Amino acid sequence: MKKIIYTLLLLGSFSILSCKDYLDIQPIHNLTDANAIKDPATAKAALGGVYASFQNDDWSGALYAAQASKSGLVRFIAAEYDMSYNQTSIGAVSWTAFYKSLNAANFAISGISKLPESVMSSTDKNLLTAEGRCLRAWVNANILWNYTHWWADDADPYGLLYRDEVVSLDNIRKARISVGESYKKIYEDLDFAITNLPDITTPRYVSKQFAKALKAKLLLYRGGYRNTSADLQAALGLVNDVLTNRPSTFAMEANLADVYANSWDSKENLFVRYLENDGTRSTKGGYYYTYYLSQIGGTTLPLPIGGVATAGLVAGYDWFSADPRWPVVTGPVRAGETWDNTMRYTFKKVARLGRYAGQIASPPDEKYAAYYFRFPELYLMKAELLARTGATPAQAIAPINEMRAKRVTPVLPALNPANTDQLMDMIFKEIVTETFLENGSEFFAALRFKTNGQPWIVALKNGKALEENKICRPIPDAEIVNNPLMEQNPDLK
Numbered sequence: 001m002k003k004i005i006y007t008l009l010l011l012g013s014f015s016i017l018s019c020k021d022y023l024d025i026q027p028i029h030n031l032t033d034a035n036a037i038k039d040p041a042t043a044k045a046a047l048g049g050v051y052a053s054f055q056n057d058d059w060s061g062a063l064y065a066a067q068a069s070k071s072g073l074v075r076f077i078a079a080e081y082d083m084s085y086n087q088t089s090i091g092a093v094s095w096t097a098f099y100k101s102l103n104a105a106n107f108a109i110s111g112i113s114k115l116p117e118s119v120m121s122s123t124d125k126n127l128l129t130a131e132g133r134c135l136r137a138w139v140n141a142n143i144l145w146n147y148t149h150w151w152a153d154d155a156d157p158y159g160l161l162y163r164d165e166v167v168s169l170d171n172i173r174k175a176r177i178s179v180g181e182s183y184k185k186i187y188e189d190l191d192f193a194i195t196n197l198p199d200i201t202t203p204r205y206v207s208k209q210f211a212k213a214l215k216a217k218l219l220l221y222r223g224g225y226r227n228t229s230a231d232l233q234a235a236l237g238l239v240n241d242v243l244t245n246r247p248s249t250f251a252m253e254a255n256l257a258d259v260y261a262n263s264w265d266s267k268e269n270l271f272v273r274y275l276e277n278d279g280t281r282s283t284k285g286g287y288y289y290t291y292y293l294s295q296i297g298g299t300t301l302p303l304p305i306g307g308v309a310t311a312g313l314v315a316g317y318d319w320f321s322a323d324p325r326w327p328v329v330t331g332p333v334r335a336g337e338t339w340d341n342t343m344r345y346t347f348k349k350v351a352r353l354g355r356y357a358g359q360i361a362s363p364p365d366e367k368y369a370a371y372y373f374r375f376p377e378l379y380l381m382k383a384e385l386l387a388r389t390g391a392t393p394a395q396a397i398a399p400i401n402e403m404r405a406k407r408v409t410p411v412l413p414a415l416n417p418a419n420t421d422q423l424m425d426m427i428f429k430e431i432v433t434e435t436f437l438e439n440g441s442e443f444f445a446a447l448r449f450k451t452n453g454q455p456w457i458v459a460l461k462n463g464k465a466l467e468e469n470k471i472c473r474p475i476p477d478a479e480i481v482n483n484p485l486m487e488q489n490p491d492l493k
Contacts, residue, residue, distance in 0.1 A: 037111025039119055043128050046108035050135045051205065053104045054273050058097035060370035061350070063146075066094075067440035072460030073432065074312045081461075083470040087493050092476035098143050099163070105136040107166050130196035134206040134214075136164075137189035138271075138372075141218060144182055145440070147473050149489070151225045151447075154180025158472075158489055161479070175485040183218070190215045199247050203269035209246055210271045212238045213373050220381055224388060224448035236385040243378050252375050252406040256328045259374070260349040263367035266374075273370035305332050309345040315460040316432065323433050324410035347437050371438040379403035380431050380441075393423040400430050424449060428456060447471065467491065 037043050053059075069080040079085050109132040112125060120128075140160060144150045149158040159182035165171060177185070193211035200207035216238035223231025253259045253268050264272045303310065310317050311330040320326055329349040334357045335342045350370075358365045379399040387396035397415050404412035415430075417423035428449040435441040446457040447466075458466055474492035 037108070037115065039115075040124070040128075043108070043112045043115065043120070046104075046111055047128060047131055047135070050101060050104045050108060050132065051274070053097075053101040054370075055275055056097055058094040059101070060273055063094060063142075064350075064370070064437055064440055067443040068437050070457075071443040071446040072457050073314070073316050073436070073442060073446075075314050076312060083467065085470075085474055085492065087474045087480060087488055088477045090474055090476060092478045094473075095147065095476050095479060098139055098146075099167075102136065102139045102143070102163055103167055105132055105139055106164055108132040109136065110165065126196045127198070130193045131206060133189040134193035134197060134211050137186045137193065137211070138206065138214060140182070140186050140189075141214060144186065144218075145221070145444070145472075147475060147489070148176075148182060149179055149469075149472065150182075151222060151468075151471065152179045153226075154178060154183075156180075157487070160185070161475075161483075161486060173483050173485050176487060183222070186218065187215060200250050200270060201247070203250075203266075203272045204264060204274040206271060209242050209250065210373060212242050213270055213378065216242075216381060217373075217377075220385065221444050221448070224384065227388070229389065232385055232388050236382065236389060239378055239382045239385060243382070250375060252403065254406065254408040256325060256407055256410060260329070263369040265367075268375040269369075269371065270373040270375065272372055275366070275368065303345060305343050305345055307345075311346050315462075316429075319429055320433060320436075324412055325433060328410060329436075350437050371435075373439065374435070376403050376434050377441070380427070380434065384427050384431075387420070387423055387427060393417040393420060396423055397426065400427065403434075425451065 035042075037046050057063075065074075065076045066080040068074050069077040070083065072081065075081045079089065109129060112120075112128050112132060115125060140162070143160055148160055149156045152158070156179040157176070159177045159179040161174060161176045162182065162185055163171075163174065164185075190211045193206070194208055194215070197206065197208040197211055200209045216235040219231040219235035219238070222228070223235060249267060250270060251267055253262075253266060259266045259268050264274045266272075303312075309321075309330070311320075313320060329347055330345065331348040332343040333346050333348050333351045335344065350368075358368070379402060382399040383396050386399070387393075397417055401414045404414065415426050417426050428445055428451075431445045432442045443457075446460060447455055449456045451459050455466055458464065469489065469491040472489055472492075475486060475488050479486055480488055
């Protein structure tokens with residue numbers, strides 16, 4: 001019982017930070033009756049709490065360095081690279097972070113739905129509910145991709161531990177749902193968001209375009225792995241819709257360096273993790289900022305300047321380093337501690353300057369984003385979807401060449417595949433080179449793209465066979481112990 005109560009306290013206590021138009025609203029700190037949603041101000045504050053829950057390393061560096069390691073391109077986290085985890089060897093930190101965010105979303109959705117018409121109009125209620133449901137879909141998508149058989153058919157039982165209400169002692173014991181049911185629940189939330197959310201005005205918050213892009217990505221990841229035409233066609237329709245019906249303010253940057261210098265303020269961002277300027281960005285962004293521990297936090301990780309400047313790559317260095325983007329996205333990063341002035345060569349686009357040269361520098365540079373979705377991914381997705389739905393190599397590569405042409409600095413020449421094999425190889429490498437370490441795209445691409453008849457993840461790991469059941473992580477021991485109805489993923493006990 002003590003363990004269950006501890007879990008509830010962990011899930012049920014969170015800070016809802018001021019954000020958006022809610023900067024003058026007193027934050028809600030706990031999910032209790034005393035903090036019930038009573039009016040538009042508390043409704044908006046509750047939604048602000050969902051965004052606030054993303055401000056930790058398991059929604060940025062820890063997550064994306066793990067997925068990059070799992071892809072076989074780097075070995076920042078050995079257990080992820082080897083997929084050698086089991087129920088007791090992997091911690092519950094990420095699992096808890098995801099369900100903390102989910103709990104916050106359910107709190108907001110539930111409270112907003114109960115507001116009477118006299119307090120909030122149905123139009124405003126639908127708008128705020130759509131924001132909450134889009135956020136819930138985003139959280140569930142991440143749980144799906146990391147802890148379930150997201151690639152499997154509908155009947156597979158290893159889907160989400162789905163929660164649509166605030167956790168309590170009465171509902172903490174719950175069984176997981178099937179994979180098909182999991183997708184159905186997420187798509188229902190996204191479809192409501194697509195209908196009711198406005199167009200993007202700032203990438204710090206979810207929008208109609210993000211809801212469409214997230215649904216397209218879910219369809220592509222599963223459809224590309226399983227080669228299911230209906231999913232791929234649906235994804236292509238959504239991507240084309242976003243490209244066609246979007247505000248002009250959401251667009252490519254001419255200079256790639258500006259994307260990362262502008263961080264969450266780059267016009268390329270569709271949705272991005274934002275840290276408020278309240279004096280604690282370093283702690284909310286993880287230990288010494290996003291990606292610090294996983295990239296430059298140890299001497300066994302990326303080599304100092306003076307060694308081979310691989311930025312930690314254990315595969316793909318030849319085509320990464322030959323790409324014009326390489327010197328823009330990699331470079332020297334100083335260690336975070338004041339006593340360690342070692343410079344290490346790594347992916348500076350996400351590691352940035354580290355704490356010592358960032359937070360306490362003069363002037364400080366504290367803008368450290370996690371790029372949940374950027375504009376170039378629309379072109380990358382469209383190219384892949386065209387290739388997988390019967391387009392010619394010239395037709396399928398066209399979106400990527402359009403993307404490359406919009407980059408003035410550095411200059412990226414057009415790609416001209418001679419056949420389908422070259423086309424798929426070029427699309428895969430473009431996904432990896434453009435989005436590496438930003439949002440896990442390289443890992444999922446390494447699973448669904450093939451080279452010489454094998455998934456790229458096999459080639460990147462020098463022929464090591466892929467154990468499909470280990471694509472996902474194990475459900476952590478704490479959940480299995482506290483929730484007897486929870487069933488572990490196969491081969492991961």
